[in-house]
Amino acid sequence: FSSPRDAATIAAFLRTRVYRPESLVWLEGYQALIRWRTHHKITGLHAVPYDVETEVGVTKDFPLGRWVHQQRKALRAGELEERRKTLLDAPEAGMVWEPGEEAWENKLAALRSYRRALGHLAPRQDAVWGEDDAMVPIGQHIANLRRNGGLGKDPERTAQRAQQLAAIDPDWNCPWPLDWQRHHRVLADLPNIAPGVLFEGDDLGRWLQRQKNPGTWAQLSEEQQERLTKLGAQPVQAPALAPAVPRATKGPSKAQQAFQRGLTALAQWIEREGVHRPVPRNHSEPITVNGETEPVVVKLGVWVSNTKSRRDRLDADQLDALRKLGAEWA
Structure with missing residues (x-):
């Protein structure tokens, strides 16, 4: 203290070294976590493998993976202090409290990327997405999420994940087939595509013609009909019947x-x-x-x-x- 010091630094020093000296061991683990993530250029949520060891201070082989595992156990037992959980929840720590959380966050990131690029979350079931070295089966992901129980069995987590998906695309779980949703969304941006011209394997012009068929139109829900109407689509009117005259010909066989x-x-x-x-x-x-x-x-x-x-x-x-x-x- 013989030279000027930042007040916040002094407060942190007193809080962790003087008043709570037992936290020195915990802080060593926290510092090891931060340094390990920085060294490997890791951002966002990331699960540390259980057998990971790393160097921190004078310790050459600090058991970081086991230390992280102990933090999860302490949280489940209600023994993890709130101030420590706050530090672990910070972006630079990226703590994964449940093994499935990291996979879920990665899945959400891929879905956001796909939605930004194509304007919908209605891919073909065989669609893949991502970089060449990290392709994600985006179509299978959406198909699985839309199934009954696809968001998990825990009601609270299910509701939370549904909200996260709705924030990406409100129509991710539309009540009609995904093929219909994809065709409609693409046509909203390409309204004048002609029948016979394929867009990513879909003949959108022919699809729109089928929607205008009175029989097909009658099978659509009111909301589907409203969405097509906003695109300027209307059911084709049947031609007016000629005046009835005696017919010698028979009806359809x-x-x-x-x-x-x-x-x-x-x-x-x-x-x-x-x-x-x-x-x-x-x-x-x-x-x-x-x-x-x-x-x-x-x-x-x-x-x-x-x-x-x-x-x-x-x-x-x-x-x-x-x-x-x-x-x-x-």
Whole structure:
């Protein structure tokens, strides 16, 4: 004290060395943590491996990993002083209190990066993201998070994580398929994309045409319809019926009616599951026919298989209708 000293430095010295001399051992561990992170250029939350040893002061092999483990045990036992927890929670310490926290923070960072770049959190399930040496399966992450219980079993942690994800993108857990959400968000930025032009593998123009189909439009929720309306999309109006005149021709045959029901069921499947997901052989799809209250169940898997095998017998209009749905085999 013979030369001028900063008041805060003196206060810190008195607090840790004089009044609380037992904290010297703890401070050695804290200093080892700070130096180890600085040496390895680590920022943010980072779990220190249990077997890590490092040099600090005159100690050559300070057991840093075990020291960090002891801090977690002390916190769980209610024995960690609040002032010490505050120091460990500081950005320069980056303490991970639960092993899963670091992985969660890394996942959030990847999701933020993806959202900033593409404008949505609705990737394909096989999408990856990141640098060449650290690619993240972003599509699988989102699929897992959207599943029942995907945010964990603890209600408090689940609510907190849901809030963190909503802060990145309010539509991360939208009630409709992610394919629909992705197409809509991209079209908000590329409204004039033409049918047949692919954007990252998606034919957005053809997708928008399908949304305007009266049958498809009727399957959408009110919010989906409102969002499409804001993009300027409206359902295509059916042409006005000509005055009724006596007809000598018959109505659609049973085969034509069956094809139309199958086509409607396929359009409904593609809208919900995406054009790239094959229809299982045993799948049945309920559809609404002519406004009836009771749905008609179409054995869609069998219909697709049969239609593929008989495609050489389909007329031009039927083939064209299948192509518009994205059925490449047509």
